[in-house]
Amino acid sequence: MNASKPHVIVVGCGFGGLEAVRALSKAEVEITLIDRTNHHLFQPLLYQVATAGLSAPAVSAPIRHTLRREMKRGNLTILQAEVTDIDAAMRRVTLDGRDKLAYDHLIVASGATHSYFGHDEWAAHAPGLKTLADAFSIRARVIGAFERAERTLDATAREAWMTFVVIGAGPTGVEMAGTMTEIAQHTLPMEFRRIDSRRTRVVLLEGSERVLGSFVPQLSERAREQLLKLGVDVRTGSKVTGIDAEGVTYETREGETVQAHRLPSRTVIWAAGVAGSALGRSLAATAGATLDRAGRVVVQPDLSLPGHPEISVIGDLAAALSHGRGEPKPVPGVSPGAKQMGRSVAANLRRRLHGEPTQAFRYIDYGSLATVGRKAAVVDLTVPAIGAIRFWGLFAWLFWLFAHIYFLIGFRNRLTVMIDWAWAYWTYERNARVVAEPPSAAVMPAPALAPPTLPRVEPQAEDAESISTPS
Amino acid sequence: MNASKPHVIVVGCGFGGLEAVRALSKAEVEITLIDRTNHHLFQPLLYQVATAGLSAPAVSAPIRHTLRREMKRGNLTILQAEVTDIDAAMRRVTLDGRDKLAYDHLIVASGATHSYFGHDEWAAHAPGLKTLADAFSIRARVIGAFERAERTLDATAREAWMTFVVIGAGPTGVEMAGTMTEIAQHTLPMEFRRIDSRRTRVVLLEGSERVLGSFVPQLSERAREQLLKLGVDVRTGSKVTGIDAEGVTYETREGETVQAHRLPSRTVIWAAGVAGSALGRSLAATAGATLDRAGRVVVQPDLSLPGHPEISVIGDLAAALSHGRGEPKPVPGVSPGAKQMGRSVAANLRRRLHGEPTQAFRYIDYGSLATVGRKAAVVDLTVPAIGAIRFWGLFAWLFWLFAHIYFLIGFRNRLTVMIDWAWAYWTYERNARVVAEPPSAAVMPAPALAPPTLPRVEPQAEDAESISTPS
Numbered sequence: 001m002n003a004s005k006p007h008v009i010v011v012g013c014g015f016g017g018l019e020a021v022r023a024l025s026k027a028e029v030e031i032t033l034i035d036r037t038n039h040h041l042f043q044p045l046l047y048q049v050a051t052a053g054l055s056a057p058a059v060s061a062p063i064r065h066t067l068r069r070e071m072k073r074g075n076l077t078i079l080q081a082e083v084t085d086i087d088a089a090m091r092r093v094t095l096d097g098r099d100k101l102a103y104d105h106l107i108v109a110s111g112a113t114h115s116y117f118g119h120d121e122w123a124a125h126a127p128g129l130k131t132l133a134d135a136f137s138i139r140a141r142v143i144g145a146f147e148r149a150e151r152t153l154d155a156t157a158r159e160a161w162m163t164f165v166v167i168g169a170g171p172t173g174v175e176m177a178g179t180m181t182e183i184a185q186h187t188l189p190m191e192f193r194r195i196d197s198r199r200t201r202v203v204l205l206e207g208s209e210r211v212l213g214s215f216v217p218q219l220s221e222r223a224r225e226q227l228l229k230l231g232v233d234v235r236t237g238s239k240v241t242g243i244d245a246e247g248v249t250y251e252t253r254e255g256e257t258v259q260a261h262r263l264p265s266r267t268v269i270w271a272a273g274v275a276g277s278a279l280g281r282s283l284a285a286t287a288g289a290t291l292d293r294a295g296r297v298v299v300q301p302d303l304s305l306p307g308h309p310e311i312s313v314i315g316d317l318a319a320a321l322s323h324g325r326g327e328p329k330p331v332p333g334v335s336p337g338a339k340q341m342g343r344s345v346a347a348n349l350r351r352r353l354h355g356e357p358t359q360a361f362r363y364i365d366y367g368s369l370a371t372v373g374r375k376a377a378v379v380d381l382t383v384p385a386i387g388a389i390r391f392w393g394l395f396a397w398l399f400w401l402f403a404h405i406y407f408l409i410g411f412r413n414r415l416t417v418m419i420d421w422a423w424a425y426w427t428y429e430r431n432a433r434v435v436a437e438p439p440s441a442a443v444m445p446a447p448a449l450a451p452p453t454l455p456r457v458e459p460q461a462e463d464a465e466s467i468s469t470p471s
Numbered sequence: 472m473n474a475s476k477p478h479v480i481v482v483g484c485g486f487g488g489l490e491a492v493r494a495l496s497k498a499e500v501e502i503t504l505i506d507r508t509n510h511h512l513f514q515p516l517l518y519q520v521a522t523a524g525l526s527a528p529a530v531s532a533p534i535r536h537t538l539r540r541e542m543k544r545g546n547l548t549i550l551q552a553e554v555t556d557i558d559a560a561m562r563r564v565t566l567d568g569r570d571k572l573a574y575d576h577l578i579v580a581s582g583a584t585h586s587y588f589g590h591d592e593w594a595a596h597a598p599g600l601k602t603l604a605d606a607f608s609i610r611a612r613v614i615g616a617f618e619r620a621e622r623t624l625d626a627t628a629r630e631a632w633m634t635f636v637v638i639g640a641g642p643t644g645v646e647m648a649g650t651m652t653e654i655a656q657h658t659l660p661m662e663f664r665r666i667d668s669r670r671t672r673v674v675l676l677e678g679s680e681r682v683l684g685s686f687v688p689q690l691s692e693r694a695r696e697q698l699l700k701l702g703v704d705v706r707t708g709s710k711v712t713g714i715d716a717e718g719v720t721y722e723t724r725e726g727e728t729v730q731a732h733r734l735p736s737r738t739v740i741w742a743a744g745v746a747g748s749a750l751g752r753s754l755a756a757t758a759g760a761t762l763d764r765a766g767r768v769v770v771q772p773d774l775s776l777p778g779h780p781e782i783s784v785i786g787d788l789a790a791a792l793s794h795g796r797g798e799p800k801p802v803p804g805v806s807p808g809a810k811q812m813g814r815s816v817a818a819n820l821r822r823r824l825h826g827e828p829t830q831a832f833r834y835i836d837y838g839s840l841a842t843v844g845r846k847a848a849v850v851d852l853t854v855p856a857i858g859a860i861r862f863w864g865l866f867a868w869l870f871w872l873f874a875h876i877y878f879l880i881g882f883r884n885r886l887t888v889m890i891d892w893a894w895a896y897w898t899y900e901r902n903a904r905v906v907a908e909p910p911s912a913a914v915m916p917a918p919a920l921a922p923p924t925l926p927r928v929e930p931q932a933e934d935a936e937s938i939s940t941p942s
Contacts, residue, residue: 037906038614038615038618038904038905038906039904039905039906055526055527055528056526056905057526057904057905060905061905062904062905064659064662064663065662065904068661068662071661071662071664072661076664077664077665078621078662078663078664079618079621079622080615080618080621080622081622095622099622132905143509144509144551147509147550147551150549150550150551151550151551151552151566151570188535190539190542190543191535191536191539191542191549192535192549193542193547193548193549194548412894415890416890419886419887419890423883433509433510433528433533433536434509434510434527434528434531434532434533434603435508435509435510
């Protein structure tokens with residue numbers, strides 16, 4: 001340890017952590033970046049891995065490779081470990097429950113996990129989509145569901161295998177529902193013998209009255225139209241009350257009446273709620289941090305903790321406010337927010353090192369994009385001096401495509417994604433459909449088949465019967 | 472079931488099964504192809520996935536997509552399931568231990584698994600490389616080993632993490648050892664702060680006296696030279712006697728003396744022995760089949776079972792002989808062998824349907840290739856009317872590259888591999904290094920760190936010490 005340089009620990013190499021490290025690289029500090037995995041993930045495109053449209057290397061990059069220039073400056077150490085505890089009094093973090101690492105400054109950017117609104121038992125039946133492992137798991141389930149449907153002889157079971165439910169109509173849910181329909185309608189139809197994949201049902205359940213609730217109502221309506229046109233069964237005002245291995249129960253309200261519904265499905269995907277990572281609780285315990293309802297850490301205007309100016313929290317873990325003109329506004333949990341927070345805390349840290357006061361964080365909202373499916377997206381841009389520009393449809397989709405490619409990390413990733421998408425657009429093929437292992441019994445419970453009743457077959461019989469009857 | 476068409480079941484969609492299905496597609500038969508996974512794997516390039524040089528979609532293709540033209544003919548059903556039992560008397564196969572499917576003709580192409588020479592307990596510590604799941608597992612271990620080395624403070628433990636052992640110097644072992652050295656020497660050096668990846672040791676253990684023992688001695692020597700030049704520690708005449716979580720024990724012989732050796736390593740890869748899949752035992756039990764020492768099924772000259780002309784066994788599961796000029800010769804367990812066997816049994820099945828006698832299988836050996844590393848390979852071609860052409864080095868490596876691209880299934884895969892390889896050659900980058908999840912405790916036992924002794928740190932101390940000391 002260079003005793004004259006302060007030691008900054010950055011926890012998490014998502015958008016926030018990565019920007020913070022890059023912005024601090026030239027400062028007179030010693031940096032240790034700690035991430036649970038070996039890669040930086042471009043989360044906005046994660047749903048494409050889950051729906052087999054892109055492979056993992058297209059949307060992720062090894063951290064060490066991404067930060068190779070910063071490594072050359074000689075003040076950066078990268079460790080793959082999980083920070084399991086933060087001791088704000090001792091100014092130490094614990095790695096993997098074992099090693100301890102001391103810091104002078106701490107930037108916590110460990111992100112969010114899923115919230116099942118108090119029903120953690122739903123997680124086993126309705127996986128969420130936050131990490132590459134999640135994406136692989138969902139992809140295996142979706143592909144496996146079609147394979148199971150092909151093998152199942154029981155019509156009711158087959159229908160459950162061909163019914164996919166996405167819970168939560170935010171951008172992730174909408175993107176998943178749209179692409180799953182595209183797979184069923186365009187990619188798979190000629191590939192199965194017994195099932196007609198075009199008869200697949202994709203149901204999008206949303207508790208509120210709108211899809212893409214964080215967008216303006218006009219764009220919510222456009223997105224709903226696009227989803228319906230693609231063939232997605234959109235059910236707003238539908239609040240999930242139960243999820244099990246066989247399907248989902250939800251309620252709807254008509255005035256005073258509450259109606260319960262049951263939707264049999266073998267593949268349920270959760271895109272409805274997020275919560276701050278477990279480190280939030282550690283900060284609450286040792287640094288007196290306050291958590292909001294979603295488990296996010298309440299921070300000062302300069303993103304530091306009250307009473308602990310040496311600790312900052314950014315990204316999805318932070319319940320941050322943007323201080324610009326007018327009332328402070330909550331910062332949305334999107335990638336530009338995390339990136340801007342990363343740069344802001346780095347700048348404030350440099351100010352602190354020079355004895356200058358820190359500045360409040362101001363989020364500059366350039367707009368929002370969400371895609372619904374092929375040639376369908378909604379775009380809401382904030383252009384200085386002009387205001388809001390909103391558009392949808394084909395042009396919005398092209399804009400969405402190029403924006404996502406532009407913001408991807410690394411030339412190699414951009415090239416891969418452009419080729420993969422060009423191919424997929426031209427051919428409707430899904431490039432990343434290969435599933436390494438058939439889903440285990442824990443992931444995909446055995447289909448409820450009728451017990452096989454095999455007529456006795458004499459070895460010399462001319463017409464050997466079989467259970468399977470190709471149509 | 473179309474009662475007038477015989478029902479052919481093909482088990483396994485490797486090289487043999489795929490060729491058989493394609494060759495039978497135009498015949499007057501009903502075909503059911505059953506594979507445990509949803510993809511056809513180009514096994515010769517699997518080691519590239521294990522060493523993070525290629526992503527899974529580059530070396531595999533979804534079966535349904537691969538056979539889409541055959542699907543259009545209307546006589547092919549594809550099922551994803553594991554054939555757990557073959558009942559030759561009843562002419563039925565069992566799927567996943569549950570469903571039964573009757574056949575008129577059966578082609579068993581389920582391939583090989585690993586043999587640990589009676590020491591199945593070694594499998595937990597020394598994974599083999601036969602499936603995509605194997606490749607992901609090995610890749611995670613190799614990448615994880617460098618990450619562990621970076622975190623470990625104990626010098627002995629660090630050396631064990633930076634020692635990689637490959638057991639078995641056949642083409643797979645040689646390819647793995649060569650590429651792992653390339654990663655350590657060229658891809659990683661600037662990316663770590665504490666470790667110098669160039670100090671990695673890659674040890675190739677081989678029981679016999681030669682590497683690439685199935686090649687002619689001249690090429691074995693060239694391969695050994697190339698490996699040594701790359702920096703691989705080649706140890707022939709070394710017979711493994713034990714493998715555990717901490718390393719490998721092996722013996723060498725000097726005349727009468729047997730010497731025992733211990734090699735500490737946290738990453739051991741098995742490339743030494745294969746055995747026929749479990750279906751061989753099923754055939755032995757119900758069809759009176761004989762198995763050889765490696766668990767492969769002994770077949771007639773036309774690849775059918777004695778007493779069961781309706782059952783054929785091909786590919787790595789078969790102990791087949793080639794009947795050409797001169798003495799019958801064993802067919803090597805390589806992809807061209809499996810493909811030729813697939814075509815042969817399909818042709819024989821059509822002959823049988825027409826009441827004609829079957830023909831003995833004749834393997835046409837076009838030659839062998841193996842790559843050692845960048846710009847290093849050995850090629851042994853058999854050219855009609857000329858004889859053997861053997862070469863090595865850069866030209867052999869280019870030949871190897873183009874041959875493998877040529878034989879890949881699918882234009883998309885070829886394009887991907889060419890781009891990935893061109894990029895890797897130019898930049899030494901490994902495109903597929905992203906590991907979704909940190910290896911679990913079951914895969915990567917916790918490193919044996921010295922217990923941390925943290926000096927008491929006063930919160931206001933100016934020189935906060937930490938365990939980690941960047942060099």
